[in-house]
Amino acid sequence: xxxxxxxxxxxxxxxxxxxxxxxxxxxxxxxxxxxxxxxxxxxxxxxxxxxxxxxxxxxxxxxxxxxxxxxxxxxxxxxxxxxxxxxxxxxxxxxxxxxxxxxxxxxxxxxxxxxxxxxxxxxxxxxxxxxxxxxxxxxxxxxxxxxxxxxxxxxxxxxxxxxxxxxxxxxxxxxxxxxxxxxxxxxxxxxxxxxxxxxxxxxxxxxxxxxxxxxxxxxxx
Numbered sequence: 732x733x734x735x736x737x738x739x740x741x742x743x744x745x746x747x748x749x750x751x752x753x754x755x756x757x758x759x760x761x762x763x764x765x766x767x768x769x770x771x772x773x774x775x776x777x778x779x780x781x782x783x784x785x786x787x788x789x790x791x792x793x794x795x796x797x798x799x800x801x802x803x804x805x806x807x808x809x810x811x812x813x814x815x816x817x818x819x820x821x822x823x824x825x826x827x828x829x830x831x832x833x834x835x836x837x838x839x840x841x842x843x844x845x846x847x848x849x850x851x852x853x854x855x856x857x858x859x860x861x862x863x864x865x866x867x868x869x870x871x872x873x874x875x876x877x878x879x880x881x882x883x884x885x886x887x888x889x890x891x892x893x894x895x896x897x898x899x900x901x902x903x904x905x906x907x908x909x910x911x912x913x914x915x916x917x918x919x920x921x922x923x924x925x926x927x928x929x930x931x932x933x934x935x936x937x938x939x940x941x942x943x944x945x946x947x948x949x950x951x952x
Contacts, residue, residue, distance in 0.1 A: 757800035757810065768808055768821075770798050775810075775821065789826045793817050801839060803846035809865070811839045811851075818851070820865055829865035833857065838884030840891055850891050852884035858894070858910045872910025877901045882928045887937040895940055897927030903942055923948040 733742040755776075758769045767778045769785075773794040776785045791798065796812040803809060808821040811831070818831040818839070833853025842848035847864045852874065860871040874881070878898030887893035892909035895916070902919030906912060919925045923946055930942035 754797070756797040759800040759802045759808065761802050761806050761808065762804060763806050766806070768800055768802075770794070770800065770810070775826070788824050789821070791819065791826065792828070799839070801841045801849075803841045803849075804844065805846050807846045807864075809839065809841055809849060811836050813837070814854075818865065827865075831865075832859040832868040832870075837881055838886060838894075840886030840888060842891060843888060848891075850886060852886075852894070852896075854881065856881075872906075874904075874910060875913050876904040877915070878904075882926065883930060885930055885932050885940070887932045888934045889937055893932070893937050895930065895932060895942075897930060897942065897944070899926055900924040900947070902944065903927040903930070903940075918942075919944055921946050921948075 733744050735742050753772045755769050755771045758767060760767055765779055765781045767782055769776050770791060773791050775788045775791055777788045778785045796815050798810045798812045801809045811818045814835050816831045816834050818829045820827045820829060831851060833851055833855050835854040836851055837854060838852045840850050847862055849861050849865060851859045856874040857870050858872045859868045861868050874896055876896060876898055878901035880899040881896055883897040885895040892907060894906050894910060896904045898904060902925040903916040904913050905916055919927060925944050925946050927942050927944040930940060933939035
């Protein structure tokens with residue numbers, strides 16, 4: 732493919748095909764020192780020198796939305812895509828594609844002390860749990876809020892029973908008992924409808940939660 736550096740006055744031929752813009756997502760630090768993983772387009776990359784250099788580990792099939800990566804004990808990694816069913820496990824350089832219990836995943840987490848225990852929450856309002864690294868699943872609890880739809884479901888990385896749900900129009904809801912009981916977060920009680928789009932629970936203090944939200948009374952201001 733020819734290219735020009737002078738506005739087209741002269742043309743040169745490239746030795747390689749030009750490729751479109753690539754994006755890197757899901758950067759995660761493993762429990763192995765100096766080891767990082769990330770996904771560039773559909774390529775899983777690994778660094779063992781704190782990001783100074785990277786090598787290709789595998790190609791992830793079916794990536795049509797930026798994936799998130801979750802580090803598990805022992806160097807294991809899980810990956811999933813928002814609002815998709817894509818879910819996979821990486822052991823070393825071996826990728827295993829798992830059948831997620833929800834057709835549209837809105838949140839996932841792995842136990843910090845047990846790499847086989849993972850939780851998934853989807854648009855079906857069910858909190859699913861696996862104790863065998865994603866091979867089989869059971870319905871643990873049901874999300875019960877005043878909202879009809881959800882944007883994001885957050886799991887406390889230090890306590891999988893602590894879950895925050897970002898909703899359409901009803902702000903955020905929280906449970907501390909794995910989903911048995913739910914309460915609306917007072918922090919987003921503005922007197923109007925609030926969309927809670929995304930957020931993160933502090934890995935240091937689970938009582939600290941950052942949320943990206945919109946008070947719909949201001950949406951046209």
